[in-house]
Amino acid sequence: MISNIKVFGILKEFGISNKLNLARSVIPALWLSPPGFWVKCNIDGAAIGAPGLTACGCLFQDRAIAFVGCFTHYRLCRTSWCYLAVEISVEKG
Secondary structure (H helix, E strand, C coil), rough: CHHHHHHHHHHHHCCCCCCCCCCCCCCCCCCCCCCCCEEEEEEEEEEEEEEEEEEEEEEEEECCCCCCEEEEEEEEECCCCCHHHHHHHHHCC
């Protein structure tokens, strides 16, 4: 694993500021497992432009926090990734 000091050194070599933004506030959160046979879906995405290049990843977990499945997707898109997550999860059963 690379240390933070090494990372800051690399950033400095490329002339990138290493000034960190501090969080304004921290709100503690507690994860609760989904009820019954529900599956939890964590999704994240990024975009360059609107419309533009987009990518997303999704992870599915069951009540015991066990891995159920995942996917990643990249495309030129105008559509919300949430809709894609639902479509893929329905297709996969």
